Amino acid sequence: MNDLEKTLDGQEGVASIERLWTILNSAYQPVEFRSNLKLWSAALLALALWIILAKIALGQFSSSQDFAGKIASQANSAQVKDGKLSPEIAEKIQIVKQANDMVASTAQNLYTFLTPIVTAVTGYFFVAAGAPAPRAPANTNPAQPDPSKKP
Numbered sequence: 359m360n361d362l363e364k365t366l367d368g369q370e371g372v373a374s375i376e377r378l379w380t381i382l383n384s385a386y387q388p389v390e391f392r393s394n395l396k397l398w399s400a401a402l403l404a405l406a407l408w409i410i411l412a413k414i415a416l417g418q419f420s421s422s423q424d425f426a427g428k429i430a431s432q433a434n435s436a437q438v439k440d441g442k443l444s445p446e447i448a449e450k451i452q453i454v455k456q457a458n459d460m461v462a463s464t465a466q467n468l469y470t471f472l473t474p475i476v477t478a479v480t481g482y483f484f485v486a487a488g489a490p491a492p493r494a495p496a497n498t499n500p501a502q503p504d505p506s507k508k509p
Contacts, residue, residue, distance in 0.1 A: 393486070400483040407476040414472070418465035425458040 432451050443451070 393489075397483070397486045400479060400486055404476065404479040404483045407472065407479055411469075411472050411476055414465055414468050418461060421461045422458055425454050425461075428454045 429451050432447050432454070442448075
């Protein structure tokens with residue numbers, strides 16, 4: 359048995375682990391730190407979700423422009439007979455229109471899914487930012503006895 363196993367086997371090991379846990383909980387996680395951590399994590403999550411939503415919107419816009427350009431180039435280069443497009447060109451234009459409809463449908467579904475999440479996280483951020491700073495309890499270090507209590 360090494361020293362670590364001996365320490366963890368006995369009651370002394372359990373007591374020292376509990377003492378270490380108490381010190382870590384009280385010394386390194388004050389109330390202000392926890393509230394700041396919540397605020398920063400909400401801010402980063404909200405920012406990331408807004409960036410994702412913007413990328414989806416810009417991606418849909420750019421793909422719609424590309425599809426419109428393809429349709430225009432197909433129509434300009436088409437041979438028109440009796441006021442109608444050739445069947446090959448009409449079929450290509452129809453495929454591009456279907457692809458544009460699929461992109462628009464997918465983007466609409468993503469907007470429907472992401473918008474409430476982005477709104478909720480952003481709302482949580484503003485509520486957390488506007489909340490008053492929490493106060494630390496009177497005795498934050500259990501290793502030191504409370505001076506108001508006499509033994």
